[in-house]
Amino acid sequence: MPPSMRRLRPDPTRGTAPAAIRGAIREATRDALAVLLPVSCAGCGADDRALCGACRSQLESQPVLRSLSDGTAVWAALAYDGVVRRVILALKEQGRTDVARALAVSLTTAVDRALLHAADPAAGQIELLVPPVSRASFRRRGYDPVWLLARAAGLPRPARVLVNLHERASQKSLDRAQRGTNLAGSMGSPLALNGRRFLVLDDVITTGATLSEVIRSLREGGAEVVGAAVVAATPRHSLGLSSELEITRDSGALRGLR
Numbered sequence: 001m002p003p004s005m006r007r008l009r010p011d012p013t014r015g016t017a018p019a020a021i022r023g024a025i026r027e028a029t030r031d032a033l034a035v036l037l038p039v040s041c042a043g044c045g046a047d048d049r050a051l052c053g054a055c056r057s058q059l060e061s062q063p064v065l066r067s068l069s070d071g072t073a074v075w076a077a078l079a080y081d082g083v084v085r086r087v088i089l090a091l092k093e094q095g096r097t098d099v100a101r102a103l104a105v106s107l108t109t110a111v112d113r114a115l116l117h118a119a120d121p122a123a124g125q126i127e128l129l130v131p132p133v134s135r136a137s138f139r140r141r142g143y144d145p146v147w148l149l150a151r152a153a154g155l156p157r158p159a160r161v162l163v164n165l166h167e168r169a170s171q172k173s174l175d176r177a178q179r180g181t182n183l184a185g186s187m188g189s190p191l192a193l194n195g196r197r198f199l200v201l202d203d204v205i206t207t208g209a210t211l212s213e214v215i216r217s218l219r220e221g222g223a224e225v226v227g228a229a230v231v232a233a234t235p236r237h238s239l240g241l242s243s244e245l246e247i248t249r250d251s252g253a254l255r256g257l258r
């Protein structure tokens with residue numbers, strides 16, 4: 001009996017029989033697809049599914065709080081290192097949209113934390129926002145990775161209120177100071193944003209330059225920014241100020257979203 005069939009047997013320790021059967025069917029379908037469309041693990045390259053079990057276990061969220069130099073709170077679910085880094089780069093640079101769902105779980109965790117700690121949650125609805133991608137990156141990839149993650153996470157549709165005012169050079173080869181200069185004044189909003197509140201989403205925070213520019217643009221438009229939530233943060237990277245907090249997760253926080 002193949003392993004996928006063995007899982008069809010109801011296991012009293014693991015949920016209800018229908019759930020177990022659904023899981024088994026999902027597993028069997030994935031096995032079949034792996035034969036038809038061979039894929040390698042985005043984390044380690046092993047011939048497997050999109051993510052092998054070992055790499056998937058490295059994506060267990062361990063949220064940390066970072067602060068931008070202006071004090072804005074940034075919640076990150078994972079450390080941008082090792083397997084996490086390779087999986088995120090696979091999504092961003094290798095067209096591996098098949099890992100979006102796994103990373104989306106981490107984005108949800110970060111969003112959840114950010115909403116829990118957003119100043120004055122009763123002050124009104126909070127909208128999600130993803131940084132506008134440059135036309136060149138969108139052309140190269142054919143999709144917007146952060147938008148894709150937000151949708152894969154089942155989050156409310158992020159607002160599109162910011163635009164790129166001029167094309168930027170790729171941030172990848174720039175140092176911290178150059179990134180800031182490259183981005184300064186590069187975004188803006190054609191709309192008046194007074195009275196609107198935003199939580200900014202992103203895949204990775206490295207120097208914080210992108211998030212800082214997004215937040216500056218939103219505030220310039222009159223909006224309030226309650227914080228940011230990202231999948232991963234560069235570990236031990238100085239963002240002006242950083243700290244770690246351990247706070248109990250409350251999944252009910254997502255209900256505060258528009």
Ligand SMILES: [Zn+2]
Binds near residue numbers: 044046053055056
């Ligand atoms: Zn792997």
